[in-house]
Amino acid sequence: MSVKRRDHGRWLADVQPIRGQRFRKLFDTRAEALRYEAHIIANKALDPAWNPRAPDRRKLSELIGLWFDLHGHMLKDGERRKAKLDAICKRLRDPIGSTLDASVYAHDRRVRSQAGTTPKTLNNELGYLRAVYNELRGLGQIDYENPLKLVKPFRIDERELSWLTDEQVSVLLDAIRTGCENPHVEPVVLICLATGARWSEAEGLTSVRLKNACITFSKTKSSKVRTVPVSPELEAFIREHWKQYGPFTGAITSFRRALDRSGITLPKGQASHALRHTFASHFMQKGGNILTLQKILGHSSLAMTMRYAHLAPEHLAEAVRLSPLAGVTLSGHSKVKETKKS
Template sequence: MRPLKIQERELSWRTTPQIAELLDSIRTGCDNPHVEPVVLICLATGARWSEAEKLKPTSVRNGVITFSGTKSGKVRSVPISAELEKRLAKHWKQHGSFMHTITSFRRALARTTIRLPKGQAAHALRHTFASHFIQNGGNILTLQKILGHSSLAMTMRYAHLAPDHLQDAIRFGPVLLVVTAVTKEACPV
């Protein structure tokens, strides 16, 4: 019996201007002070919404966020900027633990021009991190570790976003070497 193949959903990710629009909507019209730091954590680390929302001040130290209680059950640590670390410490000191953020986030998103497939509102932040990571030249194996994927196949969904990912077929395939050698023999300089 063949396993049933289920069509993957499109991975939604946001452009830099869309990220700015979302953050502006949060800053100007959101009554929950916890939404912006949770969004920033997701965008900076590729964390799932629930992972970011559950963080405590003890999970952030020395430029690293440590996520526990993840979907896979594994603990993972992701570096963050010193600026984000300071911002989170200040937030927790002023406002306490993150709580009840998703509804306020969805309202802020609804005030933007951003449209996402149903059910992908907060998860699009994770995809946005991963997409920008690959587009900016990040390594797929490093991304796998950051996102906590147990299989590389899951992470490979982002490979098509690498600017020249298919160019490796030309650079690393044997034909280029053979053609170059034949051309040099046929047309000596």
């Protein structure tokens, strides 16, 4: 690199910032030539080609470990997610993270789907793996696009929410009271039916969170603390139970056996959760407010609670009142048919 005066009096800036690139230009003054030289050098220093990074050759397993160290350990289900991610990594034969082939991942997903893995599980795993890349990029640990960014999740049909009628609730409670070897099943079921709590929330209830006919749930799925009032009779029943049997212990298996004995059939995976749906469904059918129900259930968004809106009395009444059959005398129509036949 140099700035030299030529025979004709002008100044030549001859700049070669990197091998293979040369910039030459004539100027009327030496100051202009020097500024040009500085400009070329400064701009090339900012160019990635000036000092290219070595390719990121870290394996997917290394990225998963880094994600867990920097972020995953803070999640409630961080350990479980990492176990899922490690299993995915093993099935994909631990590729280089930056060159993960989306089609290879999609093929593995198809194989697992055909083997019986549910679409919901596969969608969750896709979300977990995407989160690894997104978090690491946000933390400045990688500088490339998420290789699974354009992989589409499976479309899942909305499941029908199963809930128990008053008669079924009585049948279930009778099956619990007459044949359950675990005494904790009945109070836990009653708490779920009275508050819409998840089974784990009700089972984890302690005496310090039951006071003044109110139950406070903490460490919930949404990480929110919520308080739900219950009847004084239920509070007294629970306290008397604790005096006799001690704190709640694991009772879900005994509950499932009681459910089988009751003869009540529920969709797969909705055994204990049907108790939560039952509370919400009865709440709306009896004229409850949808926003109040959201707070009671602890839903993070109203959209989740809106699944129960169709059970509101006004909704059900309008379905009948605004139906195209409203006002049509069906029995009279049947008589017309009979007259024609005769």
